Amino acid sequence: MKVIVAVKRVVDYNVKIRVKADKTGVELSNVKMSMNPFDEIGVEEAVRLKEAGVASEVVAVSIGPAQAQETIRTALAMGADRGILIKTDEEVQPLAVAKLLKAVVEAEAPQIVILGKQAIDDDSNQTGQMLAALLGWAQGTFASKVALGDGKATVTREVDGGLQTVELKLPAVVTTDLRLNEPRYASLPNIMKAKKKPIDEKTPADLGVDIAPRLKTLKVEEPPKRQAGRKVASVEELVQALKNEAGVI
Amino acid sequence: MTLEFGVGPFYREEHRAFQASMRRFVEREIMPHVEAWDEAGEFPRDLYRRAAEVGLLGLGFPEEHGGVPGDLFHAIVAAQELARAGAGGLSASLQSHTIGCPPIARLGSADLKARVLGPVLRGEKISALAITEPGGGSDVASLRTTARREGDHYVVNGAKTFITSGMRADFYTVAVRTGGEGMGGVSLLLIERDRPGFTRTLLKKMGWWASDTASLHFDDCHVPVANLIGEENAGFRAIMLNFNGERIGMAASCNGMARAAYEEALAWARERRTFGRALVQHQVIRHKLVDMAMRIGATQAYLEQTAWRVMQGENPIADICMLKNQATQTMAFVASEAVQILGGSGFMRGPKSERIYREVKVNAIGGGAEEIMKELASRHLGW
Numbered sequence: 091m092k093v094i095v096a097v098k099r100v101v102d103y104n105v106k107i108r109v110k111a112d113k114t115g116v117e118l119s120n121v122k123m124s125m126n127p128f129d130e131i132g133v134e135e136a137v138r139l140k141e142a143g144v145a146s147e148v149v150a151v152s153i154g155p156a157q158a159q160e161t162i163r164t165a166l167a168m169g170a171d172r173g174i175l176i177k178t179d180e181e182v183q184p185l186a187v188a189k190l191l192k193a194v195v196e197a198e199a200p201q202i203v204i205l206g207k208q209a210i211d212d213d214s215n216q217t218g219q220m221l222a223a224l225l226g227w228a229q230g231t232f233a234s235k236v237a238l239g240d241g242k243a244t245v246t247r248e249v250d251g252g253l254q255t256v257e258l259k260l261p262a263v264v265t266t267d268l269r270l271n272e273p274r275y276a277s278l279p280n281i282m283k284a285k286k287k288p289i290d291e292k293t294p295a296d297l298g299v300d301i302a303p304r305l306k307t308l309k310v311e312e313p314p315k316r317q318a319g320r321k322v323a324s325v326e327e328l329v330q331a332l333k334n335e336a337g338v339i
Numbered sequence: 340m341t342l343e344f345g346v347g348p349f350y351r352e353e354h355r356a357f358q359a360s361m362r363r364f365v366e367r368e369i370m371p372h373v374e375a376w377d378e379a380g381e382f383p384r385d386l387y388r389r390a391a392e393v394g395l396l397g398l399g400f401p402e403e404h405g406g407v408p409g410d411l412f413h414a415i416v417a418a419q420e421l422a423r424a425g426a427g428g429l430s431a432s433l434q435s436h437t438i439g440c441p442p443i444a445r446l447g448s449a450d451l452k453a454r455v456l457g458p459v460l461r462g463e464k465i466s467a468l469a470i471t472e473p474g475g476g477s478d479v480a481s482l483r484t485t486a487r488r489e490g491d492h493y494v495v496n497g498a499k500t501f502i503t504s505g506m507r508a509d510f511y512t513v514a515v516r517t518g519g520e521g522m523g524g525v526s527l528l529l530i531e532r533d534r535p536g537f538t539r540t541l542l543k544k545m546g547w548w549a550s551d552t553a554s555l556h557f558d559d560c561h562v563p564v565a566n567l568i569g570e571e572n573a574g575f576r577a578i579m580l581n582f583n584g585e586r587i588g589m590a591a592s593c594n595g596m597a598r599a600a601y602e603e604a605l606a607w608a609r610e611r612r613t614f615g616r617a618l619v620q621h622q623v624i625r626h627k628l629v630d631m632a633m634r635i636g637a638t639q640a641y642l643e644q645t646a647w648r649v650m651q652g653e654n655p656i657a658d659i660c661m662l663k664n665q666a667t668q669t670m671a672f673v674a675s676e677a678v679q680i681l682g683g684s685g686f687m688r689g690p691k692s693e694r695i696y697r698e699v700k701v702n703a704i705g706g707g708a709e710e711i712m713k714e715l716a717s718r719h720l721g722w
Contacts, residue, residue, distance in 0.1 A: 122343075124359065160352055160355070160356070163352060163356060164356060164359070167356055167360075275359070275360040275363040275364055275367075275393060276356060276359075276360050277360065277392055277393050277394040278357050278360070278393065278394025278395070278397070278398060278407045278409060278413065279394050279397070279407045280394075281353050281356045281357055281360070281394070282353065282407065282408060282409075284356075285353060
């Protein structure tokens with residue numbers, strides 16, 4: 091069984107994000123970039139499926155600039171077999187990503203596609219769902235447990251107030267939540283081996299997909315600064331403040 | 340942040356990938372426990388196995404014995420990521436094989452390599468290097484531990500001290516006198532921990548608490564001739580060669596420690612308020628921080644430049660000596676200023692800076708004391 095995992099190059103989760111002076115986006119120059127943490131969980135799950143003998147091949151796909159190749163290399167060092175880079179310097183929104191992935195899926199014919207539930211840069215949480223809809227496949231989103239059986243997948247989902255277990259007919263799309271697994275770190279021997287694994291390069295035009303943005307960003311602003319707390323003299327004053335100023339009681 | 344390590348023309352994609360793995364390894368496996376381990380004076384043996392898995396132990400050793408190909412910049416990345424935990428004793432013990440094993444990898448017989456390198460690089464056994472003696476440290480050519488040949492054995496008598504991983508090691512690479520006076524009578528001998536006549540005593544130290552530093556005693560300890568590493572009486576050169584790699588590694592680590600202290604002091608200075616302002620808004624404090632950052636930046640540049648020359652096949656001994664001093668002096672300056680900025684908290688056990696401050700001297704003395712480094716440098720500069 092072939093597994094495809096989608097991996098996105100995003101600003102590293104340790105970096106303190108700064109908004110650009112012209113408010114068109116966040117500062118990306120000279121900023122450390124890494125694989126989206128939810129995608130790492132996806133790669134880990136795919137590699138575990140391979141180690142368990144369930145998956146026969148793991149293909150890592152990334153969409154982005156030339157540097158996204160490093161993100162694919164990370165997936166290869168974690169244990170993926172080969173990579174596909176869809177190279178573009180344009181902004182790619184979730185719908186365009188889903189369309190590009192659909193084209194890859196049609197060419198590769200995997201039984202399961204694993205994606206992060208969202209990327210930590212734009213937090214859209216749309217791509218997996220859109221991909222499943224475009225393909226007409228079943229979807230199990232926010233997975234905290236995935237078990238593959240004969241032609242089907244049992245996915246435990248993290249939903250408000252508890253866990254929901256769904257059974258999907260394969261092929262299917264799965265998006266990962268934080269508790270699905272703890273991704274491994276690539277060992278140096280595997281980093282070295284990953285250098286020899288193949289990465290195929292394509293462009294959106296090769297796949298016949300129009301990636302023109304459908305959404306327009308008007309402006310990006312810093313969240314409001316948190317105000318310092320204040321001391322109150324009495325319980326009465328506290329209740330007044332909670333009632334009249336904060337409006338919470 | 341101007342001080343990001345691991346960037347610049349010397350680092351390729353595979354260095355950055357290894358750096359990302361090392362960072363996670365240190366954050367996940369070491370940082371949460373490091374304080375408790377240092378206080379306990381020991382860390383779990385299992386950490387060696389985990390370090391082997393990430394590729395740290397095998398780094399730079401031959402592949403046929405379980406090593407991983409890597410260059411000096413991988414070693415710098417490894418040392419500096421480990422240093423982020425700010426516990427040099429842990430780094431030193433965890434990596435004591437980087438001084439214990441290179442003579443075996445370079446000069447050892449096939450049998451020795453197979454017996455020692457595999458288990459050590461898999462993290463199953465611990466390797467230590469034993470050169471320094473109670474009667475004299477830096478003067479290697481005058482060492483007095485003897486190995487007298489008797490048939491197919493050497494009979495070893497004498498003592499070693501300040502030996503990193505000295506209590507727990509399984510394999511000791513020991514400098515012994517097999518010949519006459521001076522550097523021409525020194526050999527390296529592999530001695531296993533369970534040889535009769537070999538005992539160990541734990542030493543208490545100013546810093547590096549997580550490291551099991553010990554004195555070793557040899558009393559008519561019989562060691563097979565097959566345990567000789569390289570040629571008899573040719574050990575001095577092997578010891579000196581070993582020092583080059585050790586000193587570059589120490590320089591990288593010391594600058595990493597300096598950076599850990601600097602970052603802690605900076606974070607503290609941003610948060611702590613005195614006289615109505617954050618500490619960092621007081622000129623005297625932010626000027627201290629600039630002086631710290633400046634020295635760390637200069638040391639990093641010298642480190643990378645020197646490592647690059649070694650990779651090109653040069654043997655710039657004078658620069659390696661000066662680099663080591665530059666790094667230990669940077670660490671001394673930065674650790675002291677960091678504790679000063681932390682104030683009373685810096686005097687309490689807990690912050691990295693307090694621990695790093697106690698580790699300044701071991702670096703300024705071990706692996707070649709600052710005075711010896713200056714002497715060696717001036718000699719190699721032809722003065």
